[in-house]
Amino acid sequence: MTRFMVRRLLQAIPTLFGILLLTFLLTRLSPSDPVNLMVAGNFDITREEREALRQDLGLNDPLPIQFVRYVSSVARLDFGNSFYYHRPAVNLIAERIPNSLQISLLSLAVALVVGVPLGVLAAYRRGRLTDHAIRIFSVAGHAIPTFWFGLLFVTVMGLELRWFPIGSMNAIGKEGDLADRLWHLAGPVLAASLAGIALYPRYLRTEVLEIIGQDYVRTAHAKGLGKRAVTWVHVVRNSLIPMVTLFGGILAIVLNGSLIIEQVFNWPGLGRLLFEALTNKDYPVIQAAVLAGSGLLLVSYIVRDIAYAWVDPRIKVR
Amino acid sequence: MRRLVAILGVATLVAVSCSSGPTGTPGGSPTAAAATEKPVPGGNIVVGAISDPKTMQPVIATDTASSAVWQQFYLGLTRTNRETGETEGQLAVDAPKVSSDGLTVTYTLRDNLVWSDGTPFSADDYKYTVEAVMRSKKTVRKSAVNTIVGAKDYEAGKADSISGIKADGKTIAITLEKVFCPAIAGLGGAGAGGILPSAKFKTVWDNKTTDVTKNIDDNPMNDKPTVSMGPFIFKDFTPGVQVTMTKNPKYFRGEPLADQYIIKTYADQTAIKNALITGEVTYNTVNASDFDDLTKNAALSPYRFKSLSYNYIGWNAKSAKAPWLANKSVRQALWYGIDVDTIIKKIVFGYGTKALAHNPPVSWAYDAAGLTDYKLDTAKAKQLLESAGAKMGADGIYRWTDGSPMKMRIETNQGNNARETILQVAQEQYKAIGIQIDPLLESFNQLLDRTDPGTDYEGFIIGWSLGADPDPYSIWHSSQQGKGQFNNVGFSSPAADKALEDNRNGPDCSKAARKVANHTLDVTLNQEAPYTFLYSGDTIGFAQKTLQNFKPFTFSREWNIETWWFKK
Numbered sequence: 001m002t003r004f005m006v007r008r009l010l011q012a013i014p015t016l017f018g019i020l021l022l023t024f025l026l027t028r029l030s031p032s033d034p035v036n037l038m039v040a041g042n043f044d045i046t047r048e049e050r051e052a053l054r055q056d057l058g059l060n061d062p063l064p065i066q067f068v069r070y071v072s073s074v075a076r077l078d079f080g081n082s083f084y085y086h087r088p089a090v091n092l093i094a095e096r097i098p099n100s101l102q103i104s105l106l107s108l109a110v111a112l113v114v115g116v117p118l119g120v121l122a123a124y125r126r127g128r129l130t131d132h133a134i135r136i137f138s139v140a141g142h143a144i145p146t147f148w149f150g151l152l153f154v155t156v157m158g159l160e161l162r163w164f165p166i167g168s169m170n171a172i173g174k175e176g177d178l179a180d181r182l183w184h185l186a187g188p189v190l191a192a193s194l195a196g197i198a199l200y201p202r203y204l205r206t207e208v209l210e211i212i213g214q215d216y217v218r219t220a221h222a223k224g225l226g227k228r229a230v231t232w233v234h235v236v237r238n239s240l241i242p243m244v245t246l247f248g249g250i251l252a253i254v255l256n257g258s259l260i261i262e263q264v265f266n267w268p269g270l271g272r273l274l275f276e277a278l279t280n281k282d283y284p285v286i287q288a289a290v291l292a293g294s295g296l297l298l299v300s301y302i303v304r305d306i307a308y309a310w311v312d313p314r315i316k317v318r
Numbered sequence: 319m320r321r322l323v324a325i326l327g328v329a330t331l332v333a334v335s336c337s338s339g340p341t342g343t344p345g346g347s348p349t350a351a352a353a354t355e356k357p358v359p360g361g362n363i364v365v366g367a368i369s370d371p372k373t374m375q376p377v378i379a380t381d382t383a384s385s386a387v388w389q390q391f392y393l394g395l396t397r398t399n400r401e402t403g404e405t406e407g408q409l410a411v412d413a414p415k416v417s418s419d420g421l422t423v424t425y426t427l428r429d430n431l432v433w434s435d436g437t438p439f440s441a442d443d444y445k446y447t448v449e450a451v452m453r454s455k456k457t458v459r460k461s462a463v464n465t466i467v468g469a470k471d472y473e474a475g476k477a478d479s480i481s482g483i484k485a486d487g488k489t490i491a492i493t494l495e496k497v498f499c500p501a502i503a504g505l506g507g508a509g510a511g512g513i514l515p516s517a518k519f520k521t522v523w524d525n526k527t528t529d530v531t532k533n534i535d536d537n538p539m540n541d542k543p544t545v546s547m548g549p550f551i552f553k554d555f556t557p558g559v560q561v562t563m564t565k566n567p568k569y570f571r572g573e574p575l576a577d578q579y580i581i582k583t584y585a586d587q588t589a590i591k592n593a594l595i596t597g598e599v600t601y602n603t604v605n606a607s608d609f610d611d612l613t614k615n616a617a618l619s620p621y622r623f624k625s626l627s628y629n630y631i632g633w634n635a636k637s638a639k640a641p642w643l644a645n646k647s648v649r650q651a652l653w654y655g656i657d658v659d660t661i662i663k664k665i666v667f668g669y670g671t672k673a674l675a676h677n678p679p680v681s682w683a684y685d686a687a688g689l690t691d692y693k694l695d696t697a698k699a700k701q702l703l704e705s706a707g708a709k710m711g712a713d714g715i716y717r718w719t720d721g722s723p724m725k726m727r728i729e730t731n732q733g734n735n736a737r738e739t740i741l742q743v744a745q746e747q748y749k750a751i752g753i754q755i756d757p758l759l760e761s762f763n764q765l766l767d768r769t770d771p772g773t774d775y776e777g778f779i780i781g782w783s784l785g786a787d788p789d790p791y792s793i794w795h796s797s798q799q800g801k802g803q804f805n806n807v808g809f810s811s812p813a814a815d816k817a818l819e820d821n822r823n824g825p826d827c828s829k830a831a832r833k834v835a836n837h838t839l840d841v842t843l844n845q846e847a848p849y850t851f852l853y854s855g856d857t858i859g860f861a862q863k864t865l866q867n868f869k870p871f872t873f874s875r876e877w878n879i880e881t882w883w884f885k886k
Contacts, residue, residue, distance in 0.1 A: 031763065031764060031767050032763040032764070032766070032767055033767075033802075036766060036767075036802065037763060037766075038380055038381075039380050039458055045380075045458040045459075045461070046461050046792075047800065047802050047803055048461075049457075049458040049459075049460060049461060050458065050802060052455070053456065053458060056455045056456060084372045084381070085370075085372050085373070086372070086373055086378060086456065086535070086536060086540065087541070092557070095557055096557070096558065099558070154592065158592070158596070159592055159595060159596065162596070166589070166592045166593065166596055166598075167584075167585070167589060167592070168559065168582070168584075169559055170559070172362060172364060172560070172580060172582070172598065173362070175556070262585070263585045263586070264585070266583075266584050266585045266589045267558075268556075268557060268558020268559055268583065269558075272558065272585065273558070276369065279763075281763075
């Protein structure tokens with residue numbers, strides 16, 4: 001197992017270097033000058049002052065020199081200071097990660113807690129009203145765009161009925177209040193989990209239907225195991241293998257957050273930070289965020305392979 | 319701060335109303351309490367912003383979100399009068415006294431000024447801030463103070479202080495190398511805009527050093543200010559959420575009645591509108607499209623004032639693809655060919671003023687005398703085109719003197735509904751005068767890049783948001799046509815150049831003299847028509863009706879913030 005992980009991590013180094021180079025080139029070669037954006041047309045700021053700022057940020061150096069400087073900094077785990085915030089890009093990202101995690105992890109949990117039983121139920125009630133109802137819900141849930149659901153939630157539940165807040169992480173003066181935070185999380189978590197709640201039953205139903213016809217399930221019934229034990233120990237566990245594929249990359253998605261959810265619910269997560277950095281061409285933040293996201297994606301693939309072995313002992317990690 | 323109107327600036331530039339809109343009196347207070355009511359202390363004033371402050375230290379700040387925060391605790395010696403836009407005293411008793419040669423500017427400080435921790439405010443704080451600006455590597459504010467005698471030597475490390483700033487008790491005397499009239503208004507803010515507490519900042523940077531590698535660009539106080547001269551004191555900042563400030567009991571105008579001033583970050587203008595509806599936000603400007611909704615809300619009062627912004631269509635006189643734009647008659651024809659009055663009615667619902675030249679009507683530098691009011695006149699537009707040498711083609715499109723059809727591109731930023739509509743109107747109406755328009759929508763960043771001097775573009779729709787003190791030099795002087803500069807229409811006029819230089823270099827820096835210079839510029843622009851000037855839209859916003867004594871004006875909304883209170 002350890003050898004497997006070390007080998008995969010070493011294999012990731014050239015991939016990460018490629019991503020680093022690509023991100024560097026794409027940010028530099030795309031139109032718009034970061035300093036012009038930074039001073040945003042303040043016409044009392046002279047050309048000399050803008051030039052001095054560009055010099056201070058190292059943007060006047062040739063691209064190869066900028067790249068070598070950047071790579072050597074990254075090698076020392078220095079990802080540079082944000083052009084805008086004058087603070088380390090890593091710190092900006094680190095302080096947003098917990099915010100994104102709150103939505104992502106809770107919505108993943110909600111999607112699994114609701115979606116998995118629905119999938120199993122649909123399979124066991126195949127062809128009956130419950131199955132049809134779950135299918136309709138699943139298709140509808142998959143068809144509804146997240147932003148639309150979010151806006152609907154804000155308008156109806158927030159503005160009209162005033163049952164839930166219209167966004168943000170807390171009410172003013174209630175910073176650190178757990179109940180208030182959960183109240184604010186309701187909308188974004190529901191919106192973020194909708195896709196999972198709709199998707200998982202469709203996958204699970206097919207898998208469960210295939211597995212309940214297997215010989216070992218019939219054997220389990222024949223040897224006198226209860227229906228609940230057969231379902232959850234033999235059927236559901238084996239049905240989860242394709243779900244693990246779905247979770248490949250979930251770590252990166254969980255950490256990167258969702259720009260749409262964060263925008264609609266005014267949630268200060270990583271997605272919004274990255275969007276702002278892209279709009280402003282804040283190179284250090286873009287590069288650090290992309291590198292962090294890519295690194296996590298690679299790690300999540302390794303975790304996925306290990307999870308395969310855990311879910312299905314027939315698969316060996318070498 | 320003078321800023322190019324950004325794509326997200328719809329709220330401030332394109333203000334709208336409808337028949338049930340607010341009164342036309344700028345600065346009219348929808349929430350003023352009856353004189354007999356006794357103010358009740360307490361409550362939080364909450365205002366929305368669509369981005370976090372990048373720093374809370376004015377020397378290195380470049381964005382409005384940051385200045386909205388630091389302005390609550392770092393003040394200048396002077397401020398802009400809320401109604402007239404003229405300079406008036408703030409920490410100084412009055413506007414500065416300027417010597418007859420324009421080279422010495424003298425301020426007299428108010429009595430008993432103290433920072434929130436009880437430390438006396440002194441002229442040293444002012445001098446320290448100017449020196450911090452001159453040594454900063456990240457500032458873009460040096461041009462406001464680098465004409466002070468000795469400032470450049472100090473910047474280069476040849477001196478341990480700026481010799482041109484003399485402090486004598488409550489008097490600060492500043493000697494300038496050369497006259498620079500617009501700088502006088504900026505000098506009050508020590509270049510940065512707000513004066514720093516030198517006693518605190520000296521712990522991280524000693525201004526007596528000649529080591530030019532040291533400065534205040536990176537230190538913890540840039541993000542966590544410790545003391546205040548303003549109405550509120552910094553309390554905390556949660557990134558992406560809010561900045562919270564508490565009232566300053568030692569504020570020289572009196573302790574604010576409200577407990578806290580909170581600037582809350584929202585994803586966009588729609589989120590701010592929603593927060594106004596739920597009562598979370600106390601007051602804010604709003605988008606045009608939201609006005610109708612909000613007027614129906616019984617808890618909100620609208621407010622409106624004239625703005626210093628204007629929208630225009632710029633014509634690149636150096637365009638190779640549209641050589642006719644170099645011709646004055648063609649540019650005048652383009653102005654006669656578009657119905658600006660209808661644009662004002664349809665796009666800003668009448669809540670805007672027709673722009674005829676650079677200085678907006680609300681500015682003290684504006685004078686309507688001698689300015690031609692270009693009204694839609696298709697016949698006159700065609701006559702001007704023909705007088706310039708254009709000949710009508712069989713397809714209804716004029717041919718220029720070189721035989722090429724008069725087709726050209728007009729571009730603007732996508733997502734700005736007002737400008738997109740103007741582009742549609744221009745396309746239709748210019749067709750009626752025989753000019754074919756190829757419209758292009760692009761991102762704001764692309765628009766800025768594509769209209770940088772040296773690029774081949776033809777027409778573009780954008781706007782300016784101006785400062786209270788008129789200094790249009792960088793937009794109109796013929797020397798400002800290099801890459802990254804703002805005279806991107808290739809405008810060149812000896813009369814305008816002289817007026818711009820007079821406005822800057824005096825030596826008479828009086829309001830009367832500068833008004834004459836600005837009027838000369840405006841008349842020249844009005845006749846030369848390098849832009850088709852469109853309109854200055856009013857700024858419209860809403861405040862909770864419970865907020866009392868809120869009396870916003872063009873040049874300041876928060877001028878009396880210490881007196882605001884909430885009616886139960």
